[in-house]
Amino acid sequence: MRIGELATRSGVSVRALRYYEEQGLLVPERSASGQRQYPEAAVEMVRFFQQMYAAGLTSKNIAELLSCYDVGHTDAQQRGMLRAERDRIRDRVAQLQDALHRLDEIIAVTDTHP
Amino acid sequence: MRIGELATRSGVSVRALRYYEEQGLLVPERSASGQRQYPEAAVEMVRFFQQMYAAGLTSKNIAELLSCYDVGHTDAQQRGMLRAERDRIRDRVAQLQDALHRLDEIIAVTDTHP
């Protein structure tokens, strides 16, 4: 499919897709005239990228992560990176839940004293 | 206390404290010579700010949140904002946990196929 369809189907902008390519995350084939051609699987890929971005990973992190996935084997350094990222996300979840509780407290107070 | 001590005790940079002041979050007294004077309670405040920033709130959000807290009463718009932010954080936690599971899967795969 072409870039516009992928954009609407995966819920990101055309610009974002070109940016992902720049970062080496999703490099499509090209038609004879130079237009990008994406496979079906690209939709799922892009959603995965969004999820990882939302989790606070950088483009570089995601690229490393993909290289683990693509090559089909990982060295110690890559596995270390994966674990480090996972731990970072875990910490972040804990932080967010703390923040959530503080907000809940404030909401409770402002509801009883409006 | 002066700005340097607050910085080290609360774990942020001096620049960050001046930035918070710019944003109206933490406006200290001034000595005769113009140096900032913070009370003890500022340490806890700054940690709270960091927690909210980590949760994805902007300076403006935190300022509104403080005004709820300070004035001691809230209008409907403020309570709406508080709830919206809380819901946003909840969604984000759910997203992060999804991402966490995907990372765990990848880690499991790369461990069994190194």
Next chain:
DNA sequence: CTAAAACCTCACGTTGACGTGAGAGGCAAG
């Protein structure tokens, strides 16, 4: 065949939370 819609490549602009000097003044110790 033509006009609109979609695509292409530069390349500069945006946003938020600071970083990083520059140049000048303040403060405790010896």
Next chain:
DNA sequence: CTTGCCTCTCACGTCAACGTGAGGTTTTAG
């Protein structure tokens, strides 16, 4: 008094993930 560290106010720089035209080509619909 002067050395050395802390603080002050501008004010420009940074970084990541895009946004936003500019100017030109390609594809599609009628």
